[in-house]
Amino acid sequence: MSNEQQAMGWTMPELASRVASDLEDGWFVNLGIGLPTLVADYIPEGKEIIFHSENGLLGLGPKPAPGEEDPDLVNAGKEPITLVPGGSYFSQADSFAMIRGGHLDAAILGAFQVSQFGDLASWKLPNATLGRVGGAMDLTVGSKRVFLFMQHTTKKGEAKIVEECSYPLTAKNCVDRIYTNLAVIAVTEDGLVVTELAPNVTFEYVQEHTAAPLKLRLATVRG
Amino acid sequence: MSNEQQAMGWTMPELASRVASDLEDGWFVNLGIGLPTLVADYIPEGKEIIFHSENGLLGLGPKPAPGEEDPDLVNAGKEPITLVPGGSYFSQADSFAMIRGGHLDAAILGAFQVSQFGDLASWKLPNATLGRVGGAMDLTVGSKRVFLFMQHTTKKGEAKIVEECSYPLTAKNCVDRIYTNLAVIAVTEDGLVVTELAPNVTFEYVQEHTAAPLKLRLATVRG
Amino acid sequence: MIEKKFESAVQAVSDMQDGATLLVGGFGGSGLPSHLVAALAEQGAKDLTVVSNNIGAVSDGVAALISNNQVSKIICSFPVGPHADDLVERLQKGTIELEIVPQGTLAERIRAGGAGIPAFYTPTGAHTELGEGKETREFNGRLHLLEQAIVGDYAFIKASKADRWGNLVYRKTMRNFNPVMATAAKITIAEVNEIVKIGEIDPEEIVTPSVFVQRLVQVEAHEEGKVLVHE
C-alpha cells in the first residue's frame, strides 16, 4: 500500500510548486533540510522570496555549477549553495535571534508526525540513542508560520498525521499548514481541515490514510 | 580649605600620567566621561593600550584637529574623537556584551563617593529628580578592574572616600583602586590601603581628608 | 517585487497610532533619525512610550516629542542635557513617567526583544535603587536582577546606506542603538542617506540584514563637518 499511496496525488516537485505559490512577495522563509529545499526552485516569476539558512545567511540561491562549489558557502544541510544579490551573512547567535525573535514569515519543514493540534515530532525517532535537533525547535517556536512539506504517510504506509504524537516532540501546537502529496490541510482551532485535494484524490482516501479526524472545507480555487 | 586641598599633590595631568603608568601593554580600557579621558594622553611610548568607548568603538584616538570633526564619530561624552588604526565599530548590544562579559581589563571612572568596601556612588546626587546612569553600572559590575580617577574631596572640601556611601549606589564592592590628587589607595579585604602618596603629602593629611580608616603600606618605588 | 522605500518621512510615519511604543536610535545627535522624529512631531500621535538612550542631549531628538506633549512614558539611561527642561517640568507635574535603565541593560532588553528572549538575568543594577522592586537571584554567588525584554510597535533608526530590500550599513559610531533597535520593533523605519541597487552592498559588510527593516526613507546627509551634538 505504501508505494501505491506515495505515488498518488502530487509528485514532490508538484508539491514544491504548490507550496511556492502560497508564499507571498517579500516573505523571508526558512527551508528545512531535505525535501523542503525543493521549494526554492519553484518560486513564480515576479515574486521575491528571500530564503534564510540557519547556519547564517539570508538570500540562499541555487546550487552552484559543478566545480564552482565554495566550502565556505553552505546551507544548513552542509551542501554547497550560492548567495543571491542582496543576501547577507551573520553569526549563529544573530541567525537564531532572527528565528526565535519572530522575524521569519514562514518555515517549511519536514516531519515524522504531526498531531491534530499542530504538535510536531521531527527530530528523534522513539528509542533512538541520538536525535538530530539542530534548528528545528527554534524554527517551530519562532517562525510566524510553520508549514510542513511531507509525504502523507511513511514509506510503510503508516499515518504521519495523528491524534497525538507518539514520537518525541519538537514543539507543541506550532504547525499552521500541512502540504502532502494528497492534500493541503490547515491546522485550525476547529481541528484539521482539508482545504485542497490533489488531483484524483478523494477526501475519503485522505481520511483513510490519516489517523486523526479531518474536515473538508475546500478553499476557493486559486486564480 | 577646599581649593587649598585640591591644589595639593598631583595635578590632574600628573594624576592621569600616574594612572597611565599602571595600565599594562595590551589592555583594553574604558575611560569614563570627563576627567578620566585625560589618561589617554599620557600612555608611555611602546605601550599599546586600546581604549573602549561604550557608545560602540574600540581604538579611541586623540581629538580631531579643528575642522576635522566627524558628527558620526563621537565618544561616550558625545565629543568628536578619532579612531586609531586597528579600531572597530559595533552596536550598543555588542558594546555592553563586551563590558558586562568581563572583556575589559579596566574601567577608569569618576566618583561622587566611594566606600571603604569599594562601593561606588557616581550616577545620581541624593534627592535629585534625575540621574545619569549611562553605562556606569555596567562598567562597574563588568570590568576586570575598576579604577577611580578623582579629586580627593569635593570642591567644598567634603570627603568623597567614606565609611558608607550616602549617595545612591552605582554598584557594591566594585572599586579596586582609587587615584586622587593626594594618594593612590587600594581597596583590599583588609580595608583601604594607601600605597602611594603624592609629593609633599603626608599620610596624616590624607587620613584627615578621608572619612574612612586608611592603612599605610607604601608600595616599592616603581622603576 | 519588494519595495520598502516611502516618499517621505511624513508618509512613513503616517499610520502611527496614539499609545504606540516607539524605539528611537541614536546616541545624542550621533545616528539620530531626526527627520523621522520631526515627521512624528508633525503627525501628532500622542500618549507614546518612547525608548531612547539620551533624552535632552539635542533639540531635534525625543526632547522635541516631549515638548510637543506626545509622550507619556520615557525609558532611557541618560535623561539629562541642555534640552531636558521640558522633561523635568513634566515629571514635576506628573504628566510623564520616567524609567531610568542602565545603558547596557537597556541595550540588552531591546536585543532580547528582537531575539525572542522574554527575560534574562544581569548583575547590572543589583544593590542599587534602579534594582528596587525587581526580582533577584544569585548566580555564581553574585546577585542578579531579572530584566524583561522591550519590544516596540515602531523603531526609528538611522543608517548611512540601504538597498531596496532594506539591508543597512552605518557610518562609524552612528551604529550605537540603531542595529539593535532595528531588530526589536514590529515596524522598523530606517532613515538613510543613500539607497543603492541590490547587490551593491558587500554581503560581508551588511550590519542590519533586510529582514529587520520594513520601511525606508531617504534624507539628506547632515552637512560635512557639522557637529550636531554641540548646540
Added chain:
Amino acid sequence: MIEKKFESAVQAVSDMQDGATLLVGGFGGSGLPSHLVAALAEQGAKDLTVVSNNIGAVSDGVAALISNNQVSKIICSFPVGPHADDLVERLQKGTIELEIVPQGTLAERIRAGGAGIPAFYTPTGAHTELGEGKETREFNGRLHLLEQAIVGDYAFIKASKADRWGNLVYRKTMRNFNPVMATAAKITIAEVNEIVKIGEIDPEEIVTPSVFVQRLVQVEAHEEGKVLVHE
C-alpha cells in the same frame, strides 16, 4: 607591543589542561578550526568538555578528539553523521556524556556566556524531552525554559583574516558559531588564513573585535573548490 601570533597550532594549544571546557567553532566542515583540533589531538589533554554544533559530520572535527578518548562530555545540537560511530560506541559504554541542545539555545547560551548574562528564558524546547528537568516559567501566556550561559576555558575558532591585535573577518558562512564562541572563552585561539597589518582591515568590516581574541595561528587555506564536508 601586542603580539598574539603563535608560531604553530601545536604551540598555541600547548598549555591546555585535562578537564578544560573547550568551544569549537564550525558547522560541519565549514569554518572548522581543524588545525587547532589536530594540534589538540597531538597535545593529548583529556577529560575535556567540548561544546560544538555538529559531532560526526567530518573526520577532522571533534569526532577526532572523541576517537582519541580525550572527551568526557559533549554539548551539541547535531550528534549525527558519517563520523559519529565512536561517539555512539562511547555513549553505549557510558564513557562519554552527551547533552543535546537546540541549535538556537546553544548559540544563545554561548552568547550569554560572552555577554555576562548568566541565564535567560527561551520558548525553544518547552514541552519537549530536551526541556525535561529544566526550570520553566510562563511569559505572555507561553511556557519558557530557563537556560544557563556556557563559558569556555578555551575557544578554537576559524576566521579568514586577522590583524596583529586579533581583529577578525570571516568568509561567507564560515562565520556560523565562530564569532559567538570567540566572545565566550577565557582564551580564544583563532586559526586564520592570513594576518595583515594593523589598519588594513576596514573598521566597518570587522566582525570580531580584537578584545575577544587572545591567540592567533596562521594556517594554509583549504584548497580552492575542495568541499571538505562531503567525505
